[in-house]
Amino acid sequence: MRRHLTFVILGVLAAAGAIAAAPAFLTSSVPLPAGAVARATATPPAQAQSSAPPIPSPILSAIPSPIASAAPLTDPGKPPDSLGRQAPFDAPNPALLTGYVWPLPRGRITNPFGPDWYSDNTVGGVRFHDGLDLATFCGDRIVAAHDGVVLAAGRKVDPWMGWIGSLAPSVARRDKYQLWGELPIVIVIDDGNGYRSIYAHFSKIAVRAGQAIRAGEFLGWEGRTGFATGCHLHYGLFSPYATDRFGLRADVVQRTKLPALEIARINPLLVLPPRPTPGSSPAPGPSQVSSSSPNPASGSAVDPLVAPPDERPGRQPAK
DSSP states (O other): OHHHHHHHHHHHHHHHHHHHHHHHHHHHHSOOOOHHHHHHHOOOOHHHHHHSOOOOOHHHHHSOOHHHHHSOOOOTTSOOOTTSOOOOSSOOOGGGOOOOOOSSTTOEEEEOSEEOTTOSEEETTEEEEOSEEEESOTTOEEEOSSSEEEEEEESOOGGGTTEESOOHHHHHHHHHHTOGGGSOEEEEEEOSSSOEEEEEEEEEEOOOTTOEEOTTOEEEEEBOTTTOSSSBEEEEEEOTTOOOEEEEOHHHHHHHOOOSEEEOBOOGGGTSOOOOOOOOOOOOOGGGOOTTSOOTTOOOSSOTTBOOGGGOOOOSOOO
């Protein structure tokens, strides 16, 4: 009996010890969640849940939301344009541009956009005319090809022309030798669509920097300022956001101290509307026609609005 009682007491004490040791055993043998696992599985108190933001997943953070991806892409590293808009990553597609009119409505194309031996620019080592030359007669009225804002007007317009590199050596040279008068009179307009229009060789202009312009609005008079063999308009079009480049001939770079690269131009014929049916231009007076000006009444048997090579009065804006 005494031995049986001893076994009962020992059994009760062992059971009590096991129950008392159970929390410590569970704590030491079962690892608790730690780090990110704990944060992902634990249920935080209500106060902590409302005050502390959830920890985002790195993968989910790298995927833009549908709203963000639908917004236009912009490049914060590029300055806003003249209208305060943030620059896009690249130039808009020319096929999407609208609202353009011919800047010299009755002008003949005297030199098209493309390869041209007389031009100062190069593309792939080939001399290239970076715009469209149009001509009627000296003193004809030139109008804006598109709505926009005048960025620069006159001869000191290089900062708005898309040069890649420093203009300081060129400016110093022209200041030293007083060469500004040999440059063409130019107007540069921000067309408000990611592109800029360049109008060159005016005899006189009627607009100023900062002025808002509508398509078809008068800009100035056709002339031959700069290195031009006759009165005409050089019309160029480029986007400051474009990544392609045109070169400048090495001998021109050495002589003018201009940068060796400029932002690539596009063919204005990509945005200009089909030309109207050719008609006769008003006959200019004797004082309006220079010896090298084209005769607006003469024309080609193939296309009266495209001058034959031997009648082309101008090649491109003087550098």
